[in-house]
Amino acid sequence: MRGALDFIFPVQCGRCDQLGNGFCASCYAQCELQQISAGGIAVRGLGLYAGTLRRAILNMKDGRRDVAEALACCFSRLVEDGDVLVPVPTTFVRRLQRGFDGAEVLAMCASANRATRVDAEALAGRTVVLVDDVLTTGVTVTDCAATIAAAGGLVKRTVVLAVNP
Numbered sequence: 001m002r003g004a005l006d007f008i009f010p011v012q013c014g015r016c017d018q019l020g021n022g023f024c025a026s027c028y029a030q031c032e033l034q035q036i037s038a039g040g041i042a043v044r045g046l047g048l049y050a051g052t053l054r055r056a057i058l059n060m061k062d063g064r065r066d067v068a069e070a071l072a073c074c075f076s077r078l079v080e081d082g083d084v085l086v087p088v089p090t091t092f093v094r095r096l097q098r099g100f101d102g103a104e105v106l107a108m109c110a111s112a113n114r115a116t117r118v119d120a121e122a123l124a125g126r127t128v129v130l131v132d133d134v135l136t137t138g139v140t141v142t143d144c145a146a147t148i149a150a151a152g153g154l155v156k157r158t159v160v161l162a163v164n165p
């Protein structure tokens, strides 16, 4: 099935249109790793939400699953062995518009590689890493951290695709 789909809609870089990968190696090389703090929580991002990375993320948000999966593959390099990932919930409307949940796809792909993933019900006593696509104001991170703390968990880090400059 995937083979037939590749023929009709070939996998193509969401930034430069090169065939074969949803986010190609040369576009990935242009990203500059970000390490900042939002509301006292350490944040790691693949790059700034600008230029190359911004265009790829917009393609992902338009529903390009090949771009989402390729970005998730780059993203998994920010995740460490043993990290317990919790995707920041996407609002229902956003999910309907794009057909899938960006943070969910990222967390799934990253956990396939090195980390584990938990649902909101299993937070008590756990130290977790939040996953989101773009860090804008940091309010979402602070809100989620408070919710997780109320459920008995602790956020040690947030990993995002991009950080708003």
Ligand SMILES: [Zn+2]
Binding pocket: 013, 014, 015, 016, 017, 018, 023, 024, 025, 026, 027
């Ligand atoms: Zn590219």
